[in-house]
Amino acid sequence: MKLSRLSVLLIVTLLLFVASVSQASGVVVIVNPNVEDSSLDKDLLTRIYQGKVSRWHSDSKVVPVMLKDGPTHETFTTDYMGTTPSRFRTYWKQAVFSGRGIPPKSFDSELELVKYVASTPGAIGYVSPLTPLTGVKKLTIR
Amino acid sequence: MSEDLLRTRNVSSRKHMDLCWCLAVVFGLALFTPGISRAFFEDLYVSGFVSQGYYKTSEYDFILSNSTKGTSEFNEAAISVQANPIERLRIGIQLIATDAGDMGNNEIRVDWAFGDYRWRDWLGFRAGKIKMQMGFYNIGRDIDMLRTSIFLPQSVYSENWRDFAMAQEGISFYGNSEAGPVGSVEYEAYAGALNVPDPDHSYWQRAFSSSAEFDLAVFNAMFGGDTLSYDLQQIVGINPAFPWIAGGSMIWNTPVEGLRFGASLITGEYEMTSKALAYVNIVDPNTGALKSSTLESLDVRWAARYLLSFFSVEYSWRQFILAAETLRFEQEHEINQGTYIMLTWEPTPVYSLSGYVSEFIPDIDNRDGKNFEDPLRKDFTAWQREAVLSGRVNLTSNWLVKAEFHAVDGIGQIFYTPEVLESNSRYWTMFALKTTFHF
Numbered sequence: 001m002k003l004s005r006l007s008v009l010l011i012v013t014l015l016l017f018v019a020s021v022s023q024a025s026g027v028v029v030i031v032n033p034n035v036e037d038s039s040l041d042k043d044l045l046t047r048i049y050q051g052k053v054s055r056w057h058s059d060s061k062v063v064p065v066m067l068k069d070g071p072t073h074e075t076f077t078t079d080y081m082g083t084t085p086s087r088f089r090t091y092w093k094q095a096v097f098s099g100r101g102i103p104p105k106s107f108d109s110e111l112e113l114v115k116y117v118a119s120t121p122g123a124i125g126y127v128s129p130l131t132p133l134t135g136v137k138k139l140t141i142r
Numbered sequence: 143m144s145e146d147l148l149r150t151r152n153v154s155s156r157k158h159m160d161l162c163w164c165l166a167v168v169f170g171l172a173l174f175t176p177g178i179s180r181a182f183f184e185d186l187y188v189s190g191f192v193s194q195g196y197y198k199t200s201e202y203d204f205i206l207s208n209s210t211k212g213t214s215e216f217n218e219a220a221i222s223v224q225a226n227p228i229e230r231l232r233i234g235i236q237l238i239a240t241d242a243g244d245m246g247n248n249e250i251r252v253d254w255a256f257g258d259y260r261w262r263d264w265l266g267f268r269a270g271k272i273k274m275q276m277g278f279y280n281i282g283r284d285i286d287m288l289r290t291s292i293f294l295p296q297s298v299y300s301e302n303w304r305d306f307a308m309a310q311e312g313i314s315f316y317g318n319s320e321a322g323p324v325g326s327v328e329y330e331a332y333a334g335a336l337n338v339p340d341p342d343h344s345y346w347q348r349a350f351s352s353s354a355e356f357d358l359a360v361f362n363a364m365f366g367g368d369t370l371s372y373d374l375q376q377i378v379g380i381n382p383a384f385p386w387i388a389g390g391s392m393i394w395n396t397p398v399e400g401l402r403f404g405a406s407l408i409t410g411e412y413e414m415t416s417k418a419l420a421y422v423n424i425v426d427p428n429t430g431a432l433k434s435s436t437l438e439s440l441d442v443r444w445a446a447r448y449l450l451s452f453f454s455v456e457y458s459w460r461q462f463i464l465a466a467e468t469l470r471f472e473q474e475h476e477i478n479q480g481t482y483i484m485l486t487w488e489p490t491p492v493y494s495l496s497g498y499v500s501e502f503i504p505d506i507d508n509r510d511g512k513n514f515e516d517p518l519r520k521d522f523t524a525w526q527r528e529a530v531l532s533g534r535v536n537l538t539s540n541w542l543v544k545a546e547f548h549a550v551d552g553i554g555q556i557f558y559t560p561e562v563l564e565s566n567s568r569y570w571t572m573f574a575l576k577t578t579f580h581f
Contacts, residue, residue, distance in 0.1 A: 047326065052318045053263055061229060082399045083458070086491040086536075093189075093580070094288050098273045098281035099234050099254045102187045102224050 027076045030114065030136040032123045034060075039140035046081055048124065050091065051101040056122060063123040064104040065116055072110065072128045080126075080141070190221040193286045195576035201567040202556050205293070205301045206243030207344065209572075215241050216576070218284060220253060232258040238284060245305055245343050253284065254309050264317040271337075273309045275330050275391040276406045277452040277467050283308060286578040290486050290496035291532040292546040293574065296555060297480030297502035298452070298469040302345055310334040310387050321394075328393040336384035336410070346380045348557040350414060355444045359414075363440035364422050373421040375437070380416040391452075400458035406451070413445040448473040461488050478504045496532040501525065504554045519558070522568040526554035541579050548572035 029045065031037070036058050047053040048064050056062055067073040069085065077088045092103035107113040110127040117123040118135030127133070195216035199209040206213050217240065224234035238253035240246035256270025273281040277298060282288045293301065312334015320326045338346075350356055351374065364370050389408030396402060418440045424433045454467040466483040484498035503509055503525055511521025532546040550570050556562055 054260060055263065090288055094282045094285060096189045097220065097222060097236065097285045099236060099256060
C-alpha cells in the first residue's frame with residue numbers, strides 16, 4: 001500500500017505535534033552556572049526543595065526557587081516531589097509556622113525565575129522546556 | 143483574686159515581655175549592623191493566620207469551658223517573622239493570641255522564638271523557645287490550615303496540655319541524613335524547661351484538686367496525732383512548674399514513597415505548690431467521734447517525674463493519607479495511653495474529608511473500669527473513645543472553612559469531680575465549626 005504525499009505530511013506533522021506536546025509537559029531543572037554539579041539524584045532534588053539539603057557538593061549554599069502555581073509547578077511537585085502542589089504548600093506552612101524554615105522564594109513567571117537563577121550563585125529552579133534559557137545551565141535529573 | 147495569683151500572673155507576663163524585648167534587640171542589631179542589614183531585609187519572611195471557631199458539646203464542659211452551652215470563645219491569631227541575617231544562621235519569632243474558653247483570653251505571647259545555626263545539614267543548633275517534636279503533629283497543632291480536622295485526636299494531643307506543652311525554653315540539636323537505600327532520617331534532641339503561661343487557669347485547679355497526689359500532699363501538710371480527715375474549702379496560689387524537660391525524636395522516611403515512621407521520647411519533672419484552706423478534722427480512733435475541726439491554711443507541695451513516648455506512622459498514597467499514633471504517659475504509679483487511626487481523603491485541592499477513631503485510657507491497669515476503689519465511680523470514666531468525621535473546604539488559597547462531629551463513649555479525659563460523679567451520660571457528642579485566613 002502506498003501512502004499519498006498528503007498522508008505522509010499529515011503523519012509527520014502529527015508526530016511533530018505529539019513530540020512537542022510531550023516535551024512541553026515536562027520540566028527542565030536549571031541552576032546558576034557557578035554550580036559545579038551537572039546532574040542530580042531525584043531524591044536529593046526532593047530533599048533540596050524540602051529544605052533538608054542546604055549545601056551543594058562543593059559546600060556552597062543551595063538557593064532553591066520555585067513557581068507560585070501553574071502547570072509547570074504542578075508537574076514539578078507531582079513528578080519530582082512525589083506530592084501535590086497543595087500538600088507541598090502545606091509542608092512549608094508547617095515549617096514556617098513552627099519556625100522550622102523559610103520556603104523557597106517563589107515567582108509568578110518563568111522568565112523572572114530564569115533571570116533570578118542566572119544572577120544568584122547556588123540557585124536552582126525549574127521551568128517549562130519551552131522557556132528560553134539565558135545565563136543558566138540545565139541539570140540532568142537521574 | 144489572691145495576691146499569689148496576681149504575682150504569678152505578673153511574673154509570667156514579665157517573662158514574656160522580657161523575651162519580646164530581647165528579640166527586639168536582636169532584630170534591631172541585625173537591622174543596623176553593616177554588612178548584614180541588606181541580606182536581612184531581602185530574606186525577611188512574614189506570615190500569619192487568624193482563626194475563629196464555634197464549639198458545642200451535648201454533655202460535659204470538655205476542652206473549652208461552657209462548651210455545653212456552645213461557645214465562640216475559640217480563636218487564634220498569629221504572626222511570624224523569620225530572616226537569615228548571615229549564612230547558616232536563621233532567627234525568628236512568632237507571636238500568638240488564643241482564646242480557648244477561659245484559657246488564653248487573647249493575650250499576646252511568644253509562641254516560639256529562637257536562633258538556629260545550621261552548621262551542616264546533619265547537625266544544627268537552636269536556642270530559645272522551640273516547638274517540641276512530639277509525635278508527627280505537635281509542632282503544627284496551632285496551625286489550623288495544615289489539616290482537615292479541627293481538633294487533633296485528643297487521646298494523643300490533649301488540648302489540656304496545649305497551653306504549656308507545645309514549646310520548651312532551652313536548646314536543641316537537630317539534623318537529617320540520607321540513609322542510602324533505606325531512605326533518610328531526621329532527628330532532634332532537646333533540653334530546657336516548660337513555661338506555664340496561665341497558672342491560674344481552671345485546668346490546674348481541677349487537675350490539682352481531683353488527684354490522689356493532692357490528697358497525699360494535703361495529708362503530709364497536716365499535723366500528726368489522732369486520725370485525721372479534711373474538708374477542702376479553697377485552693378489558692380496554685381503554682382505549677384516544669385523546671386526541666388529533655389527529649390528526642392526520630393523520623394524515618396522509608397524508601398517507599400509517602401511512608402514514614404516516627405518515635406519521640408520525653409522525660410521531665412513537674413512541681414505543684416499551693417495553699418489549701420481546709421477544715422482539719424481530728425477523730426477519736428476508738429469511737430470515730432469528731433474531737434475537733436479547725437480551719438487551717440496548709441502549704442501543699444508535690445513533685446513527680448514523668449515519661450512520654452510517642453510512636454507514629456503515616457502513609458500518603460494518591461489522594462489519601464493514613465496516620466496512626468500512640469502515646470504512653472507514665473508518672474509514678476500511673477500509666478495512661480492514647481491511640482488513634484485517621485484517614486484523610488483529598489479528592490481535589492478544594493475539598494477534603496477526614497475520619498478517625500481514637501481511644502484514651504487513663505489507667506492501663508483498669509481498662510474496663512472494674513477496679514475502681516470508689517464503688518460509686520462509673521465504669522465509663524475508665525476510657526474515652528471517639529469516632530470523628532471532619533470536612534474542609536478551601537474557599538480560596540488563603541481562606542478555608544471546616545466542620546467536625548464527634549461521637550464519644552466515656553469520659554476518661556474529663557476530671558472526676560462531684561458533678562461528673564452524678565452524671566450518667568456515657569455517650570455524648572461534640573460539634574465544631576471553624577474558619578481560618580492565612581497568608
